[in-house]
Amino acid sequence: MGEWQGYRLEDLLMFTPEVYFRLFERYNGMVWPGHLVAFSVAIWMFVGTRDSGPRQSRWIAGVLGAVWLFIAWAFFLRYYAEVFLAAPWFAAGFALQGLLLVVAGGSGRLRFAWRVDAVAGVGITLLLYSALGHPLVGIFAGRDWNGVELFLLAPDPTAIGTLGLLLMSSGRNHWVLAVVPLLWCLISGATSWVMGAYSGLGIPLAAVVALASMACRSLGPCR
Amino acid sequence: MRIIAPLSRRRFLGALGWAIALGGISSGFGANRERPVNTKPVPGTGEPLAVIGMGTWITFNVGTDPLLRDERTEVLRTFFELGGEVIDSSPMYGSAEAVLGYGLEKLGYPPDLFAATKVWTSSGAEGRSQVAESRRLWGVERFDLLQVHNLVAWREHLQTLFAMKEEGRVRYVGITTSHGRRHKDLEAIMRSHPVDFVQVTYNAVDREVESRILPLAAERNIAVIANRPYRGGSLIDKVQRHPLPPWAEDCGCRNWPEFLLKYIVSHPAITCAIPATTQVEHMRENMGAATGSLPGAAMRERISAYVRDL
Numbered sequence: 001m002g003e004w005q006g007y008r009l010e011d012l013l014m015f016t017p018e019v020y021f022r023l024f025e026r027y028n029g030m031v032w033p034g035h036l037v038a039f040s041v042a043i044w045m046f047v048g049t050r051d052s053g054p055r056q057s058r059w060i061a062g063v064l065g066a067v068w069l070f071i072a073w074a075f076f077l078r079y080y081a082e083v084f085l086a087a088p089w090f091a092a093g094f095a096l097q098g099l100l101l102v103v104a105g106g107s108g109r110l111r112f113a114w115r116v117d118a119v120a121g122v123g124i125t126l127l128l129y130s131a132l133g134h135p136l137v138g139i140f141a142g143r144d145w146n147g148v149e150l151f152l153l154a155p156d157p158t159a160i161g162t163l164g165l166l167l168m169s170s171g172r173n174h175w176v177l178a179v180v181p182l183l184w185c186l187i188s189g190a191t192s193w194v195m196g197a198y199s200g201l202g203i204p205l206a207a208v209v210a211l212a213s214m215a216c217r218s219l220g221p222c223r
Numbered sequence: 224m225r226i227i228a229p230l231s232r233r234r235f236l237g238a239l240g241w242a243i244a245l246g247g248i249s250s251g252f253g254a255n256r257e258r259p260v261n262t263k264p265v266p267g268t269g270e271p272l273a274v275i276g277m278g279t280w281i282t283f284n285v286g287t288d289p290l291l292r293d294e295r296t297e298v299l300r301t302f303f304e305l306g307g308e309v310i311d312s313s314p315m316y317g318s319a320e321a322v323l324g325y326g327l328e329k330l331g332y333p334p335d336l337f338a339a340t341k342v343w344t345s346s347g348a349e350g351r352s353q354v355a356e357s358r359r360l361w362g363v364e365r366f367d368l369l370q371v372h373n374l375v376a377w378r379e380h381l382q383t384l385f386a387m388k389e390e391g392r393v394r395y396v397g398i399t400t401s402h403g404r405r406h407k408d409l410e411a412i413m414r415s416h417p418v419d420f421v422q423v424t425y426n427a428v429d430r431e432v433e434s435r436i437l438p439l440a441a442e443r444n445i446a447v448i449a450n451r452p453y454r455g456g457s458l459i460d461k462v463q464r465h466p467l468p469p470w471a472e473d474c475g476c477r478n479w480p481e482f483l484l485k486y487i488v489s490h491p492a493i494t495c496a497i498p499a500t501t502q503v504e505h506m507r508e509n510m511g512a513a514t515g516s517l518p519g520a521a522m523r524e525r526i527s528a529y530v531r532d533l
Contacts, residue, residue: 014281014284014317015284015285015317016282019285019288019291022285022288023286026288083317084317085317
């Protein structure tokens with residue numbers, strides 16, 4: 001890592017916004033018609049979390065973990081690594097998160113429900129934003145439909161949606177499961193900032209909202 | 224893999240010059256030049272190089288995207304058509320070397336190519352293997368210039384590169400820095416090692432090298448490549464919001480790129496500048512700075528003051 005000493009944040013951006021957005025166009029072309037599957041699974045997750053039993057929660061966590069593992073391989077290693085030397089590290093982070101979700105789901109530690117408290121409400125909002133809001137923000141900012149970033153396929157909405165699901169789970173925080181999504185939101189937000197793609201600033205904002213909600217729950221007022 | 228023989232580019236140009244003079248033969252590359260390209264000699268050998276080269280940081284890192292690879296190939300084609308020679312890259316630039324290799328192969332390896340890349344690894348032992356990988360990516364048998372990137376592990380790598388020069392595996396050896404970093408170390412290396420080239424950041428705003436590095440380069444017969452001529456794009460973006468001063472024509476400048484680049488290459492110690500671009504039209508503007516008259520010392524001060532005050 002000695003090669004990187006002395007560089008500033010903006011020096012680390014190795015590609016143009018055009019190249020970055022083209023990655024998603026090519027990635028979407030590769031995974032099509034996976035979008036239909038992803039959208040169906042997203043609806044199943046949303047409905048299923050209304051009051052999921054232990055068995056359904058295991059399934060939701062397992063599928064979510066598999067999605068993180070898939071993105072690690074399909075997006076980071078196959079596409080992003082072509083233009084960004086740090087992409088294999090991101091892939092490792094996503095793979096780790098995938099395994100953590102599978103293990104946590106399998107052990108029954110996650111139980112999703114739309115409880116009527118503020119934190120769960122924030123979680124539902126983040127989940128909806130990741131599935132609907134985030135893709136639309138990109139389109140309204142001038143991105144091509146071919147490059148749309150979808151929940152359960154692209155890293156950013158998947159990280160935001162995962163944070164939303166964690167806020168909806170069983171009345172307590174899962175800090176270990178939140179670390180990678182929070183870090184990714186920070187990294188992706190910084191990337192958007194340096195690229196001048198300000199439509200991506202919703203990503204770190206979502207992380208701040210999630211972090212504040214978790215802190216609120218931990219400290220008591222939001223229990 | 225295309226083999227570039229030692230100095231074949233020069234011999235080709237010489238022969239081409241005679242052929243054009245005698246019979247009006249046109250070449251695939253260079254045929255579209257409107258005006259003759261200004262060159263400067265490499266101090267150590269006298270080899271002339273076009274004063275405008277091409278950088279590849281960010282701009283050529285497009286991965287395997289076929290659409291963008293073909294677009295960058297057109298930028299390369301324009302560069303060579305307008306008399307460009309020096310192309311600079313690095314293993315640090317992601318896929319840029321592979322994209323260059325793709326474009327060069329499509330263009331049939333233009334004989335004018337002066338291939339320059341860098342060694343960028345903190346392991347001194349990996350220097351040779353990294354150069355071999357760069358050769359494979361570019362599709363050339365050897366590089367004209369190999370440089371130690373940003374002084375990373377420079378003692379080990381310089382030793383390797385000088386050995387490669389002795390073996391005939393590279394023609395010139397250099398060392399680079401950017402953003403004004405580590406100038407004291409660079410100066411010490413220039414004094415203690417027989418480098419052929421140095422690469423530094425220099426433009427109408429970033430003039431720190433004028434005080435010590437450039438005079439030292441002139442004194443020790445070291446060629447100088449100026450990187451970040453547009454400050455990574457921010458300088459050209461800033462000045463283009465303003466009209467070009469009416470006196471720009473007095474120094475042979477028809478647009479902002481020529482205004483900024485001619486300031487750089489008119490310094491006596493600068494051998495060439497390496498602006499980077501993703502667009503053919505911008506490449507045309509950049510290469511315009513390699514033609515026509517250059518500003519004198521007084522005009523250079525005027526240019527710098529004008530840009531600084533915008």
